[in-house]
Amino acid sequence: MQLHCTRPGCSRPTNVFPDLDDAATLKTVQQKFCTNCGMPLILVGRYLPVRLLGRGGFGAAFLGRDRYTPGFRPCVIKQFQPSGNLSAPQLKIAQDLFEREAEALEQLGREHPQIPDLFAFFELSVANASTQQDDKFFYLVQEFIDGQTLEEEFLRQGKFSESEVVKVLKECLKILKFVHENGSIHRDIKLSNIMRHRNGRIYLLDFGAVKYATKAAGNANSSTGIYSIGYAPPEQMAGGQVYPSTDLYALAATCVMLLTGKQHNELFDAYSNTWKWQAFATPSRLLAQVLDQMLLANPSQRLPSAQAALAALSAKPAAAVVAPSAPPPAAAPVVAPPVRRKSALPPFPLVESLGGALFTGFEGGLIAIALVSLLGTTWISGGFWLILLGILVLAQRLRVIEKIDLVILAAVTFGIVGFFGQLHRASAFVALGSSFINVLFLAIVGGLAVVTIAILFNLIYKLISRIL
Known part of the structure; x- marks a missing residue:
């Protein structure tokens, strides 16, 4: 049988004892010790930690067996083992939390089938050869949920x-x-x-x-x-x-x-x-x-x-109810809790949507100017424009770019396109207007066009949400 040492920092915590595979020996053996550090392995003579389940900020949890039950009932052994160098007040709080869990399990676990039950809560003192003092360890044992x-x-x-x-x-x-x-x-x-x-x-x-809430001192x-x-x-x-x-x-x-x-x-x-x-x-x-x-x-x-x-x-939509012809005079009316009617459609984020529309239109105008200047008015430039516009919309939807990012990206794009127009006065660029003012004008027109579409969509959306 394999037993796991619970001493924090043990370098070889796994111990194998073939004699414990015999049930009679397992029930009667007095104690087993870690072959690496000498830590007692059978806790309070009853609980055997078999393997580590996990570690947390305040301790470790082990899968264990209770040798005082006929079927060696599985259980969870939790050890109070705070990590880091805690001050005395912090250590006290951590220990109180550990004891609080035992208290809660004892009170609540035995009365509710979906809260693990508490089996044991104990302290173990083990001699430390290097310090010549006893080390104290705290354990709670609870029901194992498979x-x-x-x-x-x-x-x-x-x-x-x-x-x-x-x-x-x-x-x-x-x-x-x-x-x-x-x-x-x-x-x-x-x-x-x-x-x-x-x-x-x-x-x-x-x-x-x-x-x-009803027991704590001071502010409950x-x-x-x-x-x-x-x-x-x-x-x-x-x-x-x-x-x-x-x-x-x-x-x-x-x-x-x-x-x-x-x-x-x-x-x-x-x-x-x-x-x-x-x-x-x-x-x-x-x-x-x-x-x-x-x-x-x-x-x-x-x-x-x-x-x-x-x-x-469990609430159901209100249905028409036919009132009885002669209701009992003593019966008190049953009033259903008020439920605020909510549209089947989620609320439309107007300000956020208009900001995104302005950005998309502005960027779309700048991208269009750049593509036409480079590729001319062909289906290739139109295809690239749709792809880049789709990427911009998706990036906003996934919040890859948002808020101040929109302003920064728009300013950078405007600067690049305007500067490119000043350096390369290609015929297509001249036709579109190569100066910064003309580029800005065309981009703003694009932004306002998309904002207008967004406002119309919002009005239609509100009308539909009211009907629904």
Whole structure:
């Protein structure tokens, strides 16, 4: 049998003991030690670390076996092992987070089937020959979930179908409803902390950052600055108060990544502080509305709870209802939660579109002048013009060039074309106007022409969106 040393920095942590392949020996042997560093391998006489699963900022996780169970039950052994040189206050915070995870698993895991259960939490003191002092190690042992995290699935298969995302969203909301109703906030929802068991069941992992909203001293809801970039909402990143809707924001961010197959930095526009994820996906109107409400920057404007989000996902379009002839006088009317009607078409970004249209027309005019001067008015120059114009439009669509880039590129192109006209007064160029003023005039005319088309398109778009 193979056992893995849990001492941080052990240069040869893998140990093989053929005698432990015998079940009777495995159950009765007192202890085994690392052949490299002497670290005890059977933790508290019970748990056997078999292989390393991974390392994080505050520790390492091992696949283990519990030899006090008939089938040597698999488990996850987590060791508190902070990386880097932490100060005493930082080390205390890190250890508190580790103990908080054990506390959360003990309270929540035993009561909910989709949160791993806690099996053990203990401290181990081991003599250090070089320092002549005892080294202290902290461990927690939790239920092993045989499956893959959504991050692993995402990296393997790319974006999920809408039905898959809705299933994940609903399952996670049900778990969060339980977590929030028990006075806790997870605070670190992300792809790597959601796992799908081989049987399809969704689990929520890693409660190290959980906040006990009703237990913490002082400001009960204040954040400690623990968050994952790309998932955390503004109030958490600013170190302010956290709410149940803080978890909803992170869950929605997770879902839009799954829907689009894109990373958060491709979906979030820092300039406008908004998510632009619908440019990469075609979700149903209901799902898009719910996710957008969960992703609002202001926590007071988001859906307030996991239950509210579940209700919104289950909402159906209003239908005509025939009132009964004699309604019971004591029955209170049931009022459906107000749902703001949203056009089937996404809002048209007028200012951004007009700016892009002006740039495209201006550049198109400059490119046309240059091509005609070089190639003449032939189908070849026309083909090159369409290709270059298409590249410009695609670059804006993919945000390769945007905002100040448009102005800089337009100025550089104008300078090159105008300067070329001054140096090479070819007949075609003279006919078009080789001076800087003439080049500028023709480019501006092209820009205004495209802007006019964009304004007409906007009017038609608004008319259609109102009808729909």
